[in-house]
Amino acid sequence: MNPQFKPKLHSGSTTGCDTSLLERQQARTKWQQNHAFFNGDDDDHHHHLQNMFNSMPLTQQQFSGLIDDHPRLDEVKPDPGMQERWPDFGGGVYGDQLGYGYMNQNTLVNQTFLQGNSGSVSVSVSPKKRKTDEGQSLQLVSEKEKRIKGCAEEGDSKITHQYSNCDNKSSNNSKEASTNTSSKEKSKVSEVQKPDYIHVRARRGQATDSHSLAERVRREKISERMKYLQDLVPGCNKITGKAGMLDEIINYVQSLQKQVEFLSMKLATVNPELDFNIDNVFMKEMFQSSTSEFPALGCSPETANSAYFQLSSLEQAVSCCGLDMGMNSTEMALRRSISVPTSVPGTFMDSSCFNQIQPTATWDADLQNLYKMEFEQGTLIPFQSHQFTGLNEGSNLKMEM
Protein backbone atom coordinates (compact mmCIF):
# COMPACT_ATOMS: atom_id res chain seq x y z
CA MET A 1 0.00 0.00 0.00
CA ASN A 2 2.74 2.36 0.87
CA PRO A 3 4.77 2.06 -2.31
CA GLN A 4 1.69 2.93 -4.22
CA PHE A 5 1.04 5.73 -1.94
CA LYS A 6 4.38 7.41 -1.81
CA PRO A 7 4.91 8.32 -5.44
CA LYS A 8 1.42 9.64 -5.61
CA LEU A 9 1.94 11.77 -2.63
CA HIS A 10 4.93 13.44 -4.16
CA SER A 11 3.60 13.68 -7.69
CA GLY A 12 3.16 17.31 -8.36
CA SER A 13 3.55 16.91 -12.10
CA THR A 14 0.88 17.38 -14.68
CA THR A 15 1.17 13.83 -15.93
CA GLY A 16 0.14 12.61 -12.55
CA CYS A 17 -2.84 14.89 -12.77
CA ASP A 18 -3.79 13.52 -16.16
CA THR A 19 -3.60 9.96 -15.11
CA SER A 20 -5.43 10.76 -11.98
CA LEU A 21 -8.16 12.38 -14.02
CA LEU A 22 -8.49 9.25 -16.05
CA GLU A 23 -8.56 7.18 -12.96
CA ARG A 24 -11.13 9.38 -11.50
CA GLN A 25 -13.25 9.03 -14.52
CA GLN A 26 -13.06 5.30 -14.35
CA ALA A 27 -13.62 5.35 -10.68
CA ARG A 28 -16.58 7.55 -11.19
CA THR A 29 -18.24 5.15 -13.51
CA LYS A 30 -17.43 2.26 -11.28
CA TRP A 31 -18.71 4.05 -8.31
CA GLN A 32 -21.79 4.85 -10.18
CA GLN A 33 -22.35 1.22 -10.82
CA ASN A 34 -21.79 0.38 -7.26
CA HIS A 35 -23.85 3.19 -6.04
CA ALA A 36 -26.61 2.35 -8.39
CA PHE A 37 -26.48 -1.23 -7.39
CA PHE A 38 -26.16 -0.89 -3.71
CA ASN A 39 -27.93 2.23 -2.86
CA GLY A 40 -30.37 2.18 -5.63
CA ASP A 41 -31.30 4.92 -8.01
CA ASP A 42 -33.42 6.65 -5.48
CA ASP A 43 -33.65 6.91 -1.75
CA ASP A 44 -36.20 4.17 -1.53
CA HIS A 45 -33.81 1.51 -2.59
CA HIS A 46 -31.18 2.83 -0.34
CA HIS A 47 -33.57 2.70 2.47
CA HIS A 48 -34.58 -0.79 1.59
CA LEU A 49 -31.02 -1.89 1.50
CA GLN A 50 -30.26 -0.39 4.83
CA ASN A 51 -33.25 -1.89 6.36
CA MET A 52 -32.36 -5.20 4.91
CA PHE A 53 -29.10 -5.27 6.75
CA ASN A 54 -30.49 -3.84 9.86
CA SER A 55 -33.46 -6.01 10.35
CA MET A 56 -33.48 -9.66 9.60
CA PRO A 57 -37.22 -10.30 9.41
CA LEU A 58 -37.77 -7.75 6.71
CA THR A 59 -35.07 -9.09 4.52
CA GLN A 60 -37.12 -11.34 2.39
CA GLN A 61 -39.21 -8.88 0.53
CA GLN A 62 -36.53 -6.31 0.17
CA PHE A 63 -34.04 -8.79 -0.98
CA SER A 64 -36.36 -10.04 -3.66
CA GLY A 65 -37.05 -6.46 -4.53
CA LEU A 66 -33.41 -5.80 -4.85
CA ILE A 67 -32.94 -8.70 -7.13
CA ASP A 68 -35.88 -7.59 -9.18
CA ASP A 69 -34.51 -4.13 -9.40
CA HIS A 70 -31.06 -5.19 -10.24
CA PRO A 71 -31.40 -5.70 -13.99
CA ARG A 72 -33.25 -2.47 -14.32
CA LEU A 73 -30.50 -0.63 -12.56
CA ASP A 74 -27.96 -2.26 -14.76
CA GLU A 75 -29.75 -0.87 -17.70
CA VAL A 76 -29.85 2.52 -16.15
CA LYS A 77 -26.17 2.47 -15.43
CA PRO A 78 -24.74 3.76 -18.72
CA ASP A 79 -27.31 6.49 -18.87
CA PRO A 80 -25.62 9.86 -19.48
CA GLY A 81 -28.28 11.52 -17.47
CA MET A 82 -27.03 9.66 -14.48
CA GLN A 83 -23.58 10.93 -15.06
CA GLU A 84 -24.79 14.43 -15.26
CA ARG A 85 -26.80 13.95 -12.21
CA TRP A 86 -23.99 12.28 -10.44
CA PRO A 87 -22.28 15.31 -8.90
CA ASP A 88 -25.44 15.99 -7.01
CA PHE A 89 -24.91 12.93 -4.94
CA GLY A 90 -22.03 14.39 -3.14
CA GLY A 91 -23.66 17.75 -2.75
CA GLY A 92 -21.26 20.54 -1.88
CA VAL A 93 -18.48 18.19 -1.07
CA TYR A 94 -17.77 17.71 -4.72
CA GLY A 95 -16.20 20.34 -6.82
CA ASP A 96 -12.70 21.00 -5.67
CA GLN A 97 -12.54 18.26 -3.14
CA LEU A 98 -13.98 15.72 -5.46
CA GLY A 99 -11.95 12.92 -4.09
CA TYR A 100 -13.21 13.50 -0.65
CA GLY A 101 -16.76 13.32 -1.68
CA TYR A 102 -16.00 10.24 -3.55
CA MET A 103 -14.35 8.65 -0.61
CA ASN A 104 -17.18 9.52 1.57
CA GLN A 105 -19.61 7.95 -0.76
CA ASN A 106 -17.55 4.84 -0.82
CA THR A 107 -17.28 4.70 2.87
CA LEU A 108 -20.93 5.32 2.96
CA VAL A 109 -21.46 2.30 0.81
CA ASN A 110 -19.28 0.25 3.05
CA GLN A 111 -20.78 1.45 6.19
CA THR A 112 -24.29 1.09 5.05
CA PHE A 113 -23.53 -2.52 4.60
CA LEU A 114 -22.18 -2.74 8.03
CA GLN A 115 -24.14 -0.36 10.09
CA GLY A 116 -27.08 0.61 8.08
CA ASN A 117 -28.39 3.91 9.29
CA SER A 118 -25.18 5.09 10.80
CA GLY A 119 -23.78 5.32 7.31
CA SER A 120 -25.50 8.60 6.78
CA VAL A 121 -23.89 9.88 9.93
CA SER A 122 -20.51 8.85 8.68
CA VAL A 123 -20.94 11.00 5.63
CA SER A 124 -21.17 14.10 7.66
CA VAL A 125 -18.40 13.11 10.00
CA SER A 126 -15.81 11.68 7.71
CA PRO A 127 -14.79 14.78 5.77
CA LYS A 128 -13.71 16.46 8.95
CA LYS A 129 -11.99 13.36 10.07
CA ARG A 130 -10.08 13.19 6.86
CA LYS A 131 -9.10 16.76 7.09
CA THR A 132 -7.73 16.40 10.56
CA ASP A 133 -6.03 13.18 9.71
CA GLU A 134 -4.67 14.48 6.49
CA GLY A 135 -1.20 15.35 7.60
CA GLN A 136 -0.68 12.30 9.70
CA SER A 137 1.84 9.64 9.02
CA LEU A 138 1.62 7.14 6.24
CA GLN A 139 1.15 4.30 8.62
CA LEU A 140 -2.00 5.73 9.91
CA VAL A 141 -3.30 6.19 6.44
CA SER A 142 -2.52 2.68 5.49
CA GLU A 143 -4.10 1.47 8.65
CA LYS A 144 -7.15 3.41 7.85
CA GLU A 145 -7.32 2.00 4.42
CA LYS A 146 -6.86 -1.44 5.78
CA ARG A 147 -9.63 -0.80 8.17
CA ILE A 148 -11.86 0.35 5.41
CA LYS A 149 -10.94 -2.65 3.40
CA GLY A 150 -11.63 -4.85 6.36
CA CYS A 151 -14.89 -3.07 6.65
CA ALA A 152 -15.72 -3.93 3.12
CA GLU A 153 -14.74 -7.51 3.62
CA GLU A 154 -16.72 -7.70 6.75
CA GLY A 155 -19.59 -6.27 4.86
CA ASP A 156 -19.16 -8.93 2.26
CA SER A 157 -19.16 -11.68 4.75
CA LYS A 158 -22.12 -10.21 6.44
CA ILE A 159 -23.98 -10.02 3.24
CA THR A 160 -23.29 -13.57 2.40
CA HIS A 161 -24.12 -14.60 5.89
CA GLN A 162 -27.40 -12.83 5.87
CA TYR A 163 -28.20 -14.03 2.44
CA SER A 164 -27.50 -17.58 3.28
CA ASN A 165 -29.41 -17.37 6.50
CA CYS A 166 -32.56 -15.95 5.24
CA ASP A 167 -35.13 -18.33 3.80
CA ASN A 168 -36.69 -16.37 1.06
CA LYS A 169 -39.01 -17.37 -1.68
CA SER A 170 -36.61 -16.71 -4.46
CA SER A 171 -34.59 -19.59 -5.72
CA ASN A 172 -31.17 -20.55 -4.43
CA ASN A 173 -29.58 -19.88 -7.76
CA SER A 174 -30.61 -16.30 -7.90
CA LYS A 175 -29.49 -15.88 -4.35
CA GLU A 176 -26.13 -17.21 -5.15
CA ALA A 177 -25.87 -15.01 -8.18
CA SER A 178 -26.80 -11.93 -6.26
CA THR A 179 -24.30 -12.65 -3.53
CA ASN A 180 -21.63 -13.21 -6.10
CA THR A 181 -22.36 -10.02 -7.91
CA SER A 182 -22.56 -8.08 -4.71
CA SER A 183 -19.25 -9.42 -3.51
CA LYS A 184 -17.76 -8.60 -6.87
CA GLU A 185 -19.02 -5.10 -6.68
CA LYS A 186 -17.74 -4.91 -3.17
CA SER A 187 -14.28 -5.95 -4.17
CA LYS A 188 -14.41 -3.42 -6.93
CA VAL A 189 -15.24 -0.78 -4.41
CA SER A 190 -12.35 -1.70 -2.22
CA GLU A 191 -10.05 -1.81 -5.21
CA VAL A 192 -11.14 1.53 -6.48
CA GLN A 193 -10.96 3.06 -3.09
CA LYS A 194 -7.26 2.73 -2.59
CA PRO A 195 -5.83 4.65 -5.51
CA ASP A 196 -8.41 7.34 -5.30
CA TYR A 197 -7.82 7.92 -1.66
CA ILE A 198 -4.11 8.13 -2.23
CA HIS A 199 -4.67 10.44 -5.08
CA VAL A 200 -6.73 12.68 -2.91
CA ARG A 201 -4.01 12.97 -0.39
CA ALA A 202 -1.53 13.77 -3.06
CA ARG A 203 -3.66 16.44 -4.53
CA ARG A 204 -4.70 18.11 -1.38
CA GLY A 205 -1.62 17.97 0.70
CA GLN A 206 0.97 19.16 -1.71
CA ALA A 207 1.23 22.76 -0.70
CA THR A 208 1.04 22.31 3.02
CA ASP A 209 1.88 18.73 3.52
CA SER A 210 5.64 18.88 3.60
CA HIS A 211 5.53 21.87 5.87
CA SER A 212 3.03 20.46 8.22
CA LEU A 213 4.73 17.10 8.26
CA ALA A 214 8.08 18.67 8.97
CA GLU A 215 6.58 20.82 11.64
CA ARG A 216 4.89 17.88 13.22
CA VAL A 217 8.08 15.88 13.19
CA ARG A 218 9.91 18.77 14.75
CA ARG A 219 7.32 19.19 17.44
CA GLU A 220 7.35 15.50 18.17
CA LYS A 221 11.10 15.57 18.49
CA ILE A 222 10.98 18.49 20.84
CA SER A 223 8.32 16.96 23.00
CA GLU A 224 10.23 13.71 23.09
CA ARG A 225 13.31 15.49 24.29
CA MET A 226 11.27 17.43 26.75
CA LYS A 227 10.10 14.15 28.15
CA TYR A 228 13.66 13.01 28.40
CA LEU A 229 14.56 16.22 30.15
CA GLN A 230 11.64 15.73 32.45
CA ASP A 231 13.15 12.49 33.57
CA LEU A 232 16.49 14.13 34.13
CA VAL A 233 15.33 17.13 36.09
CA PRO A 234 14.09 16.22 39.55
CA GLY A 235 10.68 17.47 40.47
CA CYS A 236 9.78 18.11 36.90
CA ASN A 237 7.37 15.24 36.61
CA LYS A 238 4.51 16.99 38.26
CA ILE A 239 4.69 20.01 36.07
CA THR A 240 2.64 19.98 32.93
CA GLY A 241 3.12 22.39 30.12
CA LYS A 242 6.23 23.33 28.31
CA ALA A 243 6.64 26.72 29.90
CA GLY A 244 6.69 25.37 33.41
CA MET A 245 9.01 22.62 32.42
CA LEU A 246 11.37 25.03 30.75
CA ASP A 247 11.34 27.15 33.86
CA GLU A 248 12.19 24.16 35.94
CA ILE A 249 14.95 23.12 33.60
CA ILE A 250 16.43 26.58 33.62
CA ASN A 251 16.33 26.68 37.37
CA TYR A 252 17.97 23.33 37.59
CA VAL A 253 20.76 24.23 35.22
CA GLN A 254 21.31 27.46 37.06
CA SER A 255 21.41 25.71 40.39
CA LEU A 256 23.87 23.19 39.05
CA GLN A 257 26.10 25.89 37.71
CA LYS A 258 25.93 27.71 40.99
CA GLN A 259 26.77 24.54 42.77
CA VAL A 260 29.80 24.09 40.59
CA GLU A 261 30.86 27.59 41.40
CA PHE A 262 30.34 27.09 45.07
CA LEU A 263 32.18 23.80 45.07
CA SER A 264 35.05 25.24 43.15
CA MET A 265 35.22 28.04 45.69
CA LYS A 266 35.29 25.49 48.43
CA LEU A 267 37.95 23.51 46.69
CA ALA A 268 39.97 26.64 46.17
CA THR A 269 39.85 27.51 49.83
CA VAL A 270 40.30 24.03 51.09
CA ASN A 271 42.93 22.83 48.73
CA PRO A 272 46.01 24.76 49.79
CA GLU A 273 46.09 23.58 53.35
CA LEU A 274 45.82 19.98 52.41
CA ASP A 275 48.54 18.54 50.33
CA PHE A 276 48.52 16.09 47.53
CA ASN A 277 47.91 12.99 49.50
CA ILE A 278 44.26 13.63 49.64
CA ASP A 279 43.52 12.95 46.07
CA ASN A 280 45.43 9.78 46.46
CA VAL A 281 42.90 8.91 49.10
CA PHE A 282 40.17 10.01 46.84
CA MET A 283 41.38 7.81 44.08
CA LYS A 284 41.63 4.92 46.43
CA GLU A 285 38.14 5.56 47.57
CA MET A 286 36.94 5.70 44.06
CA PHE A 287 38.76 2.56 43.30
CA GLN A 288 37.16 0.81 46.21
CA SER A 289 33.75 2.12 45.53
CA SER A 290 33.86 1.19 41.92
CA THR A 291 36.11 -1.80 41.77
CA SER A 292 33.64 -3.52 39.54
CA GLU A 293 33.86 -0.88 36.90
CA PHE A 294 37.52 -0.18 36.90
CA PRO A 295 38.75 -3.38 35.31
CA ALA A 296 36.46 -2.64 32.43
CA LEU A 297 37.20 1.01 32.33
CA GLY A 298 40.78 0.72 33.38
CA CYS A 299 41.91 1.00 29.85
CA SER A 300 40.50 4.35 28.98
CA PRO A 301 41.69 6.41 31.92
CA GLU A 302 45.02 4.77 31.46
CA THR A 303 45.19 5.77 27.85
CA ALA A 304 44.10 9.18 28.88
CA ASN A 305 46.91 9.28 31.34
CA SER A 306 49.47 8.13 28.87
CA ALA A 307 48.34 10.50 26.19
CA TYR A 308 48.37 13.22 28.72
CA PHE A 309 51.87 12.35 29.65
CA GLN A 310 53.03 12.32 26.13
CA LEU A 311 51.54 15.65 25.46
CA SER A 312 52.63 17.03 28.72
CA SER A 313 56.15 15.97 28.01
CA LEU A 314 55.98 18.10 24.93
CA GLU A 315 54.21 20.98 26.48
CA GLN A 316 54.96 21.73 29.99
CA ALA A 317 57.69 19.52 31.19
CA VAL A 318 59.93 22.51 31.43
CA SER A 319 57.72 24.03 34.03
CA CYS A 320 57.26 20.96 36.10
CA CYS A 321 60.54 19.14 35.90
CA GLY A 322 62.87 19.35 38.77
CA LEU A 323 60.45 18.70 41.55
CA ASP A 324 61.31 15.37 42.97
CA MET A 325 63.19 13.02 40.83
CA GLY A 326 63.72 10.17 43.15
CA MET A 327 61.19 7.85 41.63
CA ASN A 328 62.07 4.57 40.18
CA SER A 329 61.29 4.55 36.49
CA THR A 330 60.57 0.87 36.12
CA GLU A 331 58.28 0.97 39.05
CA MET A 332 56.37 3.78 37.49
CA ALA A 333 56.08 1.98 34.22
CA LEU A 334 54.86 -1.08 35.96
CA ARG A 335 52.28 0.80 37.84
CA ARG A 336 51.04 2.47 34.73
CA SER A 337 50.98 -0.66 32.65
CA ILE A 338 49.07 -2.53 35.30
CA SER A 339 46.62 0.28 34.91
CA VAL A 340 45.98 0.96 38.49
CA PRO A 341 44.60 4.44 38.38
CA THR A 342 46.32 5.77 41.42
CA SER A 343 47.52 9.20 40.69
CA VAL A 344 49.89 10.04 43.44
CA PRO A 345 50.53 13.65 42.73
CA GLY A 346 54.21 13.54 43.22
CA THR A 347 54.61 10.52 41.08
CA PHE A 348 52.34 11.91 38.49
CA MET A 349 54.41 14.97 38.03
CA ASP A 350 57.45 12.90 38.27
CA SER A 351 56.46 10.55 35.54
CA SER A 352 56.01 13.30 33.07
CA CYS A 353 59.35 14.69 34.06
CA PHE A 354 60.86 11.35 33.73
CA ASN A 355 59.36 10.85 30.36
CA GLN A 356 60.84 14.09 29.28
CA ILE A 357 64.28 13.65 30.65
CA GLN A 358 65.19 10.05 30.13
CA PRO A 359 62.79 8.16 27.93
CA THR A 360 63.21 4.45 28.34
CA ALA A 361 62.26 2.03 25.63
CA THR A 362 59.67 0.11 27.57
CA TRP A 363 57.81 3.13 28.74
CA ASP A 364 57.74 4.56 25.30
CA ALA A 365 56.49 1.35 23.83
CA ASP A 366 53.81 1.24 26.39
CA LEU A 367 52.79 4.72 25.54
CA GLN A 368 52.77 3.97 21.89
CA ASN A 369 50.56 0.98 22.37
CA LEU A 370 48.15 2.86 24.44
CA TYR A 371 48.19 5.68 22.03
CA LYS A 372 47.44 3.40 19.18
CA MET A 373 44.58 1.95 21.07
CA GLU A 374 43.22 5.36 21.49
CA PHE A 375 43.66 5.90 17.81
CA GLU A 376 41.82 2.72 17.01
CA GLN A 377 38.98 3.92 19.08
CA GLY A 378 38.73 6.72 16.65
CA THR A 379 38.76 9.42 19.21
CA LEU A 380 42.31 10.46 18.84
CA ILE A 381 41.83 13.80 17.23
CA PRO A 382 39.26 15.30 19.54
CA PHE A 383 40.96 13.64 22.40
CA GLN A 384 44.25 15.14 21.51
CA SER A 385 42.82 18.54 21.06
CA HIS A 386 41.06 18.40 24.34
CA GLN A 387 44.13 17.26 26.07
CA PHE A 388 45.88 20.09 24.44
CA THR A 389 43.39 22.64 25.53
CA GLY A 390 43.24 21.24 28.96
CA LEU A 391 46.93 21.43 29.15
CA ASN A 392 46.97 24.87 27.78
CA GLU A 393 44.55 25.76 30.40
CA GLY A 394 46.59 24.16 33.07
CA SER A 395 49.79 25.75 31.94
CA ASN A 396 48.11 29.05 31.74
CA LEU A 397 46.87 28.69 35.18
CA LYS A 398 50.34 28.04 36.23
CA MET A 399 51.61 30.97 34.34
CA GLU A 400 49.19 33.22 36.01
CA MET A 401 49.83 32.12 39.48
Added chain:
Amino acid sequence: MSPSQQPSSHNPTCLIKNRFAHRFVRALNNLNIKNRSPHDENQIYRRSHRVKIAAYAAMASVVGSKRAWSRAVLWKVRNRSRNQGLLVSSRRKRVDCKSKTSNDHHAKVSVVRRRNPNPKREDLDPFRYSGQELKLRKLVPGAATMDSCCLMDETADYIKCLAAQVEVMKTLVDFYTTT
Protein backbone atom coordinates in the same frame (compact mmCIF):
# COMPACT_ATOMS: atom_id res chain seq x y z
CA MET B 1 29.90 7.53 43.43
CA SER B 2 26.62 6.97 45.08
CA PRO B 3 26.00 3.38 46.07
CA SER B 4 23.01 3.17 43.79
CA GLN B 5 25.23 3.47 40.79
CA GLN B 6 27.67 0.82 41.76
CA PRO B 7 25.83 -2.13 40.28
CA SER B 8 25.65 -0.53 36.87
CA SER B 9 29.31 -0.84 36.20
CA HIS B 10 29.09 0.01 32.53
CA ASN B 11 27.01 3.04 33.07
CA PRO B 12 28.22 5.84 30.83
CA THR B 13 27.70 8.38 33.56
CA CYS B 14 30.04 6.40 35.79
CA LEU B 15 32.61 6.40 33.06
CA ILE B 16 32.19 10.08 32.62
CA LYS B 17 32.51 10.62 36.32
CA ASN B 18 35.69 8.64 36.56
CA ARG B 19 37.33 10.37 33.68
CA PHE B 20 36.22 13.71 34.93
CA ALA B 21 37.58 12.95 38.36
CA HIS B 22 40.91 12.00 36.87
CA ARG B 23 41.24 15.12 34.89
CA PHE B 24 39.92 17.41 37.50
CA VAL B 25 42.22 16.06 40.17
CA ARG B 26 45.09 16.45 37.80
CA ALA B 27 44.15 20.03 37.11
CA LEU B 28 43.86 20.69 40.81
CA ASN B 29 47.26 19.24 41.30
CA ASN B 30 48.62 21.54 38.69
CA LEU B 31 47.03 24.43 40.45
CA ASN B 32 48.37 23.35 43.79
CA ILE B 33 51.86 22.89 42.55
CA LYS B 34 52.00 26.36 41.24
CA ASN B 35 50.40 28.12 44.09
CA ARG B 36 50.29 26.55 47.46
CA SER B 37 48.90 29.08 49.77
CA PRO B 38 46.78 31.90 48.48
CA HIS B 39 45.94 33.72 51.64
CA ASP B 40 44.84 36.84 49.92
CA GLU B 41 41.12 37.03 49.36
CA ASN B 42 41.57 38.25 45.87
CA GLN B 43 43.80 35.34 45.15
CA ILE B 44 41.28 32.95 46.56
CA TYR B 45 38.68 34.36 44.28
CA ARG B 46 40.91 34.00 41.28
CA ARG B 47 41.78 30.57 42.35
CA SER B 48 38.20 29.51 42.68
CA HIS B 49 37.54 30.92 39.27
CA ARG B 50 40.36 28.88 37.92
CA VAL B 51 39.11 25.78 39.65
CA LYS B 52 35.74 26.33 38.13
CA ILE B 53 37.17 26.72 34.68
CA ALA B 54 39.32 23.68 35.21
CA ALA B 55 36.24 21.72 36.20
CA TYR B 56 34.31 22.83 33.14
CA ALA B 57 37.25 22.19 30.88
CA ALA B 58 37.75 18.74 32.35
CA MET B 59 34.12 17.90 31.89
CA ALA B 60 34.08 19.17 28.35
CA SER B 61 37.22 17.33 27.43
CA VAL B 62 35.77 14.15 28.87
CA VAL B 63 32.65 14.52 26.81
CA GLY B 64 34.71 15.30 23.74
CA SER B 65 33.77 17.03 20.57
CA LYS B 66 30.62 15.10 19.90
CA ARG B 67 28.52 17.56 21.81
CA ALA B 68 27.99 21.16 20.92
CA TRP B 69 28.19 22.43 24.45
CA SER B 70 31.48 20.72 25.14
CA ARG B 71 32.86 22.05 21.91
CA ALA B 72 31.81 25.52 22.90
CA VAL B 73 33.38 25.20 26.32
CA LEU B 74 36.62 23.90 24.91
CA TRP B 75 36.69 26.58 22.31
CA LYS B 76 36.16 29.21 24.94
CA VAL B 77 38.83 27.79 27.16
CA ARG B 78 41.26 27.60 24.32
CA ASN B 79 40.56 31.12 23.26
CA ARG B 80 40.91 32.29 26.78
CA SER B 81 44.22 30.60 27.22
CA ARG B 82 45.41 31.86 23.89
CA ASN B 83 44.42 35.39 24.69
CA GLN B 84 45.99 35.22 28.06
CA GLY B 85 49.10 33.74 26.63
CA LEU B 86 49.38 36.76 24.40
CA LEU B 87 48.37 39.29 26.94
CA VAL B 88 50.45 37.88 29.77
CA SER B 89 48.35 38.11 32.91
CA SER B 90 46.85 41.47 33.28
CA ARG B 91 43.63 41.49 35.08
CA ARG B 92 42.06 44.35 33.32
CA LYS B 93 42.64 42.82 29.98
CA ARG B 94 41.11 39.61 31.07
CA VAL B 95 38.06 41.50 32.13
CA ASP B 96 37.99 43.10 28.71
CA CYS B 97 38.21 39.75 27.11
CA LYS B 98 35.41 38.44 29.22
CA SER B 99 33.10 41.29 28.42
CA LYS B 100 33.96 40.86 24.79
CA THR B 101 32.99 37.24 24.83
CA SER B 102 29.74 38.01 26.55
CA ASN B 103 29.04 40.64 23.93
CA ASP B 104 29.74 38.09 21.28
CA HIS B 105 27.26 35.82 22.89
CA HIS B 106 24.55 38.42 22.82
CA ALA B 107 25.37 39.30 19.28
CA LYS B 108 24.98 35.70 18.27
CA VAL B 109 21.60 35.47 19.87
CA SER B 110 20.42 38.57 18.13
CA VAL B 111 21.72 37.28 14.84
CA VAL B 112 19.76 34.13 15.32
CA ARG B 113 16.69 36.12 15.95
CA ARG B 114 17.18 38.20 12.88
CA ARG B 115 17.76 35.16 10.76
CA ASN B 116 14.29 33.89 11.43
CA PRO B 117 12.80 33.90 7.95
CA ASN B 118 9.19 33.90 8.92
CA PRO B 119 8.33 36.47 11.54
CA LYS B 120 4.83 35.08 11.85
CA ARG B 121 6.27 31.91 13.22
CA GLU B 122 7.30 33.72 16.31
CA ASP B 123 3.70 34.32 17.13
CA LEU B 124 2.57 30.91 16.07
CA ASP B 125 5.10 29.10 18.14
CA PRO B 126 5.42 30.86 21.45
CA PHE B 127 7.72 28.17 22.70
CA ARG B 128 10.33 28.65 20.07
CA TYR B 129 11.47 32.16 20.67
CA SER B 130 10.12 32.69 24.08
CA GLY B 131 12.13 34.42 26.73
CA GLN B 132 12.58 31.17 28.55
CA GLU B 133 14.25 29.53 25.68
CA LEU B 134 16.53 32.48 25.24
CA LYS B 135 17.39 32.18 28.89
CA LEU B 136 18.18 28.56 28.41
CA ARG B 137 20.31 29.41 25.43
CA LYS B 138 22.34 31.72 27.56
CA LEU B 139 22.80 29.07 30.19
CA VAL B 140 23.88 26.23 27.98
CA PRO B 141 27.23 26.94 26.37
CA GLY B 142 27.22 27.09 22.63
CA ALA B 143 23.45 26.97 22.43
CA ALA B 144 23.06 30.38 20.88
CA THR B 145 22.99 29.11 17.32
CA MET B 146 21.03 25.92 17.71
CA ASP B 147 17.49 25.19 16.77
CA SER B 148 15.22 24.33 19.61
CA CYS B 149 15.35 20.63 18.93
CA CYS B 150 19.11 20.53 19.26
CA LEU B 151 18.84 22.82 22.23
CA MET B 152 16.75 20.29 24.09
CA ASP B 153 19.17 17.56 23.22
CA GLU B 154 22.17 19.54 24.31
CA THR B 155 20.46 20.68 27.45
CA ALA B 156 19.72 17.12 28.42
CA ASP B 157 23.29 16.09 27.93
CA TYR B 158 24.59 19.17 29.64
CA ILE B 159 22.39 18.59 32.64
CA LYS B 160 23.55 15.04 32.88
CA CYS B 161 27.18 16.04 32.77
CA LEU B 162 26.70 18.90 35.17
CA ALA B 163 25.03 16.63 37.65
CA ALA B 164 27.88 14.17 37.40
CA GLN B 165 30.35 17.00 37.77
CA VAL B 166 28.63 18.33 40.84
CA GLU B 167 28.57 14.91 42.38
CA VAL B 168 32.25 14.33 41.81
CA MET B 169 33.12 17.75 43.09
CA LYS B 170 31.06 17.18 46.17
CA THR B 171 32.87 13.97 46.93
CA LEU B 172 36.14 15.76 46.35
CA VAL B 173 35.20 18.50 48.74
CA ASP B 174 34.14 15.93 51.27
CA PHE B 175 37.45 14.20 51.04
CA TYR B 176 39.38 17.39 51.28
CA THR B 177 37.47 18.63 54.25
CA THR B 178 37.24 15.41 56.24
CA THR B 179 40.85 14.37 56.02
